[in-house]
Amino acid sequence: MLKITRATDPALAELLDEELSRQEHNIEMIASESTAPLAVMELTGSVFTNKTLEGYPGKRFQAGSHIADKVEQLACERACELFGAEHANIQTYSGSTANYSVFASVLDPGDKILSMRLDQGGHLTHGSPANWMSKVYHYEFYAMDPETEQIDYDALEVQAREYQPKLIIAGASSYSRLIDYERIAKVAKEVGAYFMVDMAHIAGLVAAKIIPSPIPHADFVTSSTTKTFCGARSGMVFCKAEHAQALDKGTFPGAIGSIHLNTMAAKCWSFKYAATDEFRAIMEQVVKNAQCLAEELTSYGFRIVSGGTDNHLMVVDLREKGVTGKAFQDALDAVGITVNKNMIPFDPEKPGVTSGVRIGLTAVSQRGLKEPEIREIAHIMNCVAEAPEDETNLQECKQRAQELIAKFPLYPAGSFDD
Numbered sequence: 381m382l383k384i385t386r387a388t389d390p391a392l393a394e395l396l397d398e399e400l401s402r403q404e405h406n407i408e409m410i411a412s413e414s415t416a417p418l419a420v421m422e423l424t425g426s427v428f429t430n431k432t433l434e435g436y437p438g439k440r441f442q443a444g445s446h447i448a449d450k451v452e453q454l455a456c457e458r459a460c461e462l463f464g465a466e467h468a469n470i471q472t473y474s475g476s477t478a479n480y481s482v483f484a485s486v487l488d489p490g491d492k493i494l495s496m497r498l499d500q501g502g503h504l505t506h507g508s509p510a511n512w513m514s515k516v517y518h519y520e521f522y523a524m525d526p527e528t529e530q531i532d533y534d535a536l537e538v539q540a541r542e543y544q545p546k547l548i549i550a551g552a553s554s555y556s557r558l559i560d561y562e563r564i565a566k567v568a569k570e571v572g573a574y575f576m577v578d579m580a581h582i583a584g585l586v587a588a589k590i591i592p593s594p595i596p597h598a599d600f601v602t603s604s605t606t607k608t609f610c611g612a613r614s615g616m617v618f619c620k621a622e623h624a625q626a627l628d629k630g631t632f633p634g635a636i637g638s639i640h641l642n643t644m645a646a647k648c649w650s651f652k653y654a655a656t657d658e659f660r661a662i663m664e665q666v667v668k669n670a671q672c673l674a675e676e677l678t679s680y681g682f683r684i685v686s687g688g689t690d691n692h693l694m695v696v697d698l699r700e701k702g703v704t705g706k707a708f709q710d711a712l713d714a715v716g717i718t719v720n721k722n723m724i725p726f727d728p729e730k731p732g733v734t735s736g737v738r739i740g741l742t743a744v745s746q747r748g749l750k751e752p753e754i755r756e757i758a759h760i761m762n763c764v765a766e767a768p769e770d771e772t773n774l775q776e777c778k779q780r781a782q783e784l785i786a787k788f789p790l791y792p793a794g795s796f797d798d
């Protein structure tokens with residue numbers, strides 16, 4: 381696959397080889413990651429990269445669009461069927477631009493948005509002061525109930541009534557529980573707000589009907605197409621038919637320029653693949669593996685935020701183990717298990733240190749790992765936490781991790797041979 385790069389830029393080809401080897405030999409458990417199927421790789425690098433196109437099928441700004449029009453129409457039809465949506469716009473480049481598309485569709489500068497606290501699971505583009513959206517709109521944030529570490533719906537309702545936002549956002553980057561979309565939709569309707577769900581993390585589980593869908597309840601549903609959806613590095617937005625015109629205008633020309641037709645073709649393939657029994661079986665195993673890991677880690681004395689998980693991820697409170705999120709992340713990295721440090725709700729530590737890590741099960745489930753392997757990973761994690769600075773311990777853990785993952789190839793043998 382890298383034949384020409386190898387000949388023309390050996391230094392870069394070497395970095396690609398190193399990254400392939402890193403992914404192959406490591407146990408990748410970053411919750412926002414998955415492994416793109418080879419068809420997605422193929423289509424992402426396809427001849428559609430060459431075509432510049434703006435507008436919508438039948439209303440383009442450039443000629444030569446009749447074939448691309450068919451791809452976009454097919455992709456939108458498949459997307460709507462897969463998710464049971466009334467309208468899909470799949471021109472956005474990522475989950476972030478999917479969110480910007482919705483803001484551009486229905487909000488004016490200065491409008492008020494109510495969204496989930498970033499340090500309790502929300503997303504950067506939902507109003508973090510570090511994100512430029514915070515300069516455009518006014519934000520208030522809802523929080524977790526300190527007891528349950530789940531969304532405090534009563535408080536959210538009070539906030540919505542007092543704040544009178546124009547948009548309420550649900551959806552998160554590190555929230556392991558199901559969200560009561562119906563309840564939030566009800567309060568959004570009561571206060572006259574639009575309701576948007578960012579399902580980026582859980583889109584694959586929703587597509588496979590493993591967990592409830594936000595589509596029937598929300599005005600807009602945004603997503604990236606990586607994460608549990610296991611597709612191209614891109615985005616998608618769904619909405620009710622009544623908002624279709626606003627969404628299309630808000631997306632182009634409102635928020636983006638020309639389409640990335642190469643990733644659109646890859647998304648089109650994924651919308652077909654996500655309807656298969658094969659994909660559904662992987663998604664089922666993702667949740668089983670996540671629940672297995674949560675139970676095992678609990679048995680070793682780790683505390684799982686909110687007590688468990690209903691989806692592909694969990695946030696683990698490490699305080700009982702006497703190790704910070706950063707130290708545990710680095711020690712796991714040294715043994716070849718990749719996770720990320722993560723704030724726990726009401727975390728006393730700084731964001732660069734944290735008291736927790738976030739662990740996701742999508743990529744390992746795609747590789748075929750099941751409960752016995754997950755139990756072994758939990759045991760390795762516990763050994764690492766017991767002595768994160770002991771080099772001999774880390775070496776032993778690394779050997780066990782490598783032996784385990786070597787039995788589950790990242791891609792079929794020979795996939796990247798030239």
Ligand code: DSN
Binds near residue numbers: 412504
């Ligand atoms: N929000 C980041 C994450 O969940 O890792 C990337 O989308």
